[in-house]
Amino acid sequence: xxxxxxxxxxxxxxxxxxxxxxxxxxxxxxxxxxxxxxxxxxxxxxxxxxxxxxxxxxxxxxxxxxxxxxxxxxxxxxxxxxxxxxxxxxxxxxxxxxxxxxxxxxxxxxxxxxxxxxxxxxxxxxxxxxxxxxxxxxxxxxxxxxxxxxxxxxxxxxxxxxxxxxxxxxxxxxxxxxxxxxxxxxxxxxxxxxxxxxxxxxxxxxxxxxxxxxxxxxxxxxxxx
Numbered sequence: 001x002x003x004x005x006x007x008x009x010x011x012x013x014x015x016x017x018x019x020x021x022x023x024x025x026x027x028x029x030x031x032x033x034x035x036x037x038x039x040x041x042x043x044x045x046x047x048x049x050x051x052x053x054x055x056x057x058x059x060x061x062x063x064x065x066x067x068x069x070x071x072x073x074x075x076x077x078x079x080x081x082x083x084x085x086x087x088x089x090x091x092x093x094x095x096x097x098x099x100x101x102x103x104x105x106x107x108x109x110x111x112x113x114x115x116x117x118x119x120x121x122x123x124x125x126x127x128x129x130x131x132x133x134x135x136x137x138x139x140x141x142x143x144x145x146x147x148x149x150x151x152x153x154x155x156x157x158x159x160x161x162x163x164x165x166x167x168x169x170x171x172x173x174x175x176x177x178x179x180x181x182x183x184x185x186x187x188x189x190x191x192x193x194x195x196x197x198x199x200x201x202x203x204x205x206x207x208x209x210x211x212x213x214x215x216x217x218x219x220x221x222x223x224x225x
Contacts, residue, residue: 002221003172003190005112005141005164007157010119010127012176017199019094027085028078029065033058035081048076070118072146079123086130093127096196100133101225102213107139109223114142116160116173121145151180157187172220178204192216 011020036058039045051073054060064074085091107113115124121143128136142164149156161168168188175181176199181191191207194216203209210216217224 001169001190003111004170005114005166005172006106006222007114007116007160007164007171007173007184007189009151009173009175009177009180009194010115010117010124012196012199012201013174013194014096014099015094015127016096016196023094024078024082024091025065025068027091028081029062031081031085032061032065032077035077035084039080045077045080048073048080070146070150072120075118075120075123075145079120079126082123083126086126091130093129093131095131095133095136096212098212098214098225100131100136102217102222103136103139105223105225106217111222112141112164112166113139114144114160114164115140116144116148116151116156118146118151121147151177152183154183154186157184157189161187161189172216174210174216176201178206181207190220192219 008014011017040049049057052060061074061077064071082091103113117124124143125137128140144160148159157173158168161171164171169190172190172192173181173184174192174194176194176196178193181193185191193203193207193209195201195203195209195211208219210219214224216222
């Protein structure tokens with residue numbers, strides 16, 4: 001069945017792992033103290049800090065960063081730091097060269113596009129809005145983060161399907177992480193693992209596999225770029 005919607009992971013799927021690990025994360029870590037000094041009293045930042053446990057929020061955040069924790073307050077704060085970096089031109093969102101043209105072709109054909117990433121919704125929108133291929137945000141019908149649930153839990157995908165107003169079987173989830181695909185499949189979604197050599201992804205053998213988005217298009221009857 002040709003999917004009516006495609007749900008996208010970011011890191012390792014649309015975007016290189018190296019960009020996230022070696023560019024975005026160090027950028028946020030280096031900017032953390034200065035950002036908090038300048039913005040701790042801003043309502044949005046104060047609300048995030050209120051969700052951080054412990055007497056020293058900055059220390060907790062640094063600990064989460066070092067552990068690559070998927071803590072929602074950390075992801076929200078990183079998103080605000082990255083937003084500032086995108087706005088002043090220090091950051092430009094990386095996309096693999098095959099991604100943008102396929103997304104445009106799928107959207108033009110009426111396929112619903114959405115994103116589900118552990119990075120905050122705000123960070124997702126900034127990456128696609130300031131991508132090397134231009135502003136792709138208008139192509140998407142929805143952005144979802146860990147506020148909808150954990151990525152390795154099936155109910156998260158059922159909730160996204162409900163929000164998109166589609167039966168799970170009509171949604172194709174693309175990710176490089178087999179455990180995320182397992183959860184999506186358990187919720188009834190179609191799945192495909194992106195196995196990009198440059199990211200060192202190893203196929204699990206549990207899901208259909210593709211090396212790039214044109215291969216996904218061919219396998220699932222989606223328009224070619």
